[in-house]
Amino acid sequence: MSTTSQPRFYAARLVGTTVFDPLGDAVARVRDIVVLPQSRGAARAVGLVVEVAGKRRVFLPITRVTAISPGQVISTGVLNVRRFEKRSGELLVVGDLLDRAVTLTDGTGGATVLDIALDQNRHKDWEVSRLHLRRPRRGSSLSRLVSRGETLTVELNEVTGLYGTQEEQSAHLLAASYQDLNPADLAEILQELDAKRRIELAGELADERLANVLEELPEDIRVEVVTGLDATRAADILDAMDPDDAADLVQELPEQVASQLLNLMEPEEAEDVRRLLAYDEYTAGGMMTTEPLIVAPETPVAHCLAMISREALHAALASTVHVCRSPLETPSGKLLGIVHFQQLLRERPDRPVGEILDNDKVAVGPTAPLSAVTREMATYNLVSIPVIDEEGRLLGAVTVDDVLDHMLPDDWREQDEPVPTTGQIDLSEIARATARDTAKEG
Known part of the structure; x- marks a missing residue:
């Protein structure tokens, strides 16, 4: 003042x-x-x-x-x-x-x-x-x-x-003012901007940051953003996205644009996306990520925990380590089993993960429909499930967030939360609710 x-x-x-x-x-x-x-x-x-x-x-x-x-x-x-x-x-x-x-x-x-x-x-x-x-x-x-x-x-x-x-x-200043927001919140703000400002702000975000934000946007807006960027930059963004999310986005693009961007992507990343595009969107193959955590059976527990601790790894993917024969990239050698994060915490650091495999060898094929995937995950209380081919090789993993994305309505990101019938709320109630939640967490 x-x-x-x-x-x-x-x-x-x-x-x-x-x-x-x-x-x-x-x-x-x-x-x-x-x-x-x-x-x-x-x-x-x-x-x-x-x-x-x-x-x-x-x-x-x-x-x-x-x-x-x-x-x-x-x-x-x-x-x-x-x-x-x-x-x-x-x-x-x-x-x-x-x-x-x-x-x-x-x-x-x-x-x-x-x-x-x-x-x-x-x-x-x-x-x-x-x-x-x-x-x-x-x-x-x-x-x-x-x-x-x-x-x-x-x-x-x-x-x-x-x-x-x-x-x-300047979009640079605008991006700086939102640097503390998580991708979902920034995506919500992007939806409120006009098309020109949206592209300007997207141009100021780092590749990883923009890739994470695009994954939280409705289909029409993320197509608008990607097509509004320079083709080389757009290809870099697809490289930075999880392969399954990149494949979903490529499917939404005009055919000519999609082909151009795939040709500009890094060959290995583009190959992952092309593999996923071969499957129907509502099957395990269409939903899976091709980059789950994969280790050899002789890998010690300590090494697995170090892999899980990486900041860039999504929580759902960090929940499960897949133990396979060589090669250790998808499509891998034969899947021997999985080990859950909690199990790793209970074992001595030098113990090989091949000795502590989960007894329930649950997996689905790439053509398994969404209903079958959700049923298996619910039955065995899984947050991710391996996807294997007929020879038992690991192709990828479907995580619970991918399942939810496909089960919710297409416009779920644009829907407002329920509000009181009066459309108003006493702010002191928000404060008291926040205090209660904080006390519970403590």
Whole structure:
């Protein structure tokens, strides 16, 4: 807040601030400010985008905010819990305006928006009032290399282009603001952006990061993203994806695009995808990953545990080690059996895994339908199941998340969670529920 008598806050500094209900319980965190541009150049804040329990982003109307001060936002405690969706004409201060290029009206050139101040007027409305800017350093090429330029704060009427057709917010800054989100949450945000911004943001994400996000997106949006990228980059993303997810995506692409990307992929990765494309989508072969954990029978338990501890390994795949004859890549030599993670924890580190194989040699063939796969997994309480050919060689493994993806409706990622019939919830209830869950975990 400003130290002057006029209430003021800066948008970028407000992001991450805790929202409290009237009882003092922390119920959410601020993630953005929603503004509506006015006819005379100003923009009025209409609400905040806040994140409640479960990483859900919802809209908190500004009329339900009773105070904004350093380190805290106080609300009335009542909130509509439907997922936030930006309405026509609305802008997100962080998502749309920060780092936008503007032009100074004094003729000194352009600048970039670093932060935006909102003041409360006599009608108690919050309005965009001042901009904190950075403009390029003038002078020699060397001076521009060693300095990012001067910063200055100006009144809103001293610039043009803030809401117009100026260069959009840099996707780099937008990506940085979302770096702490898990792939599913970032995928939800990508769905809220327009197509152009979606491609810009995707272009700023690292290959592994974007690959994980694409796996969480609805079919139409991930096709849009992949076809909007440069072909070489799109092929790199497919390389980074799990083979089964890459195969699902390739199936959704136009035939000509799919063929081009397969030819640009790394040969080994492309071969895995082509093998999976040979099977129907709703069979074990169509659902399986070709990269399960595979070891030889003489491998010690300690080595298996080290393989499982890799951060990049999905939890479902980490649950099971497949013990096979050489070769140890799919299609492998004969599958001897599997060993579950819990069993490994109970054995001495130097014991060969071939001595502790699971007695239930459960596996399915690549043409087994979804119903057969789910029945076997449910019967034997498995989170993954081996897929073998007629000669007993391991082709891959189907994990429980793959099964759920195929059992749920195609649009399950786009469906909102159930909400109370009134569409509202007391924020203090969220706080109390979160406290109860934390206590249980403790």
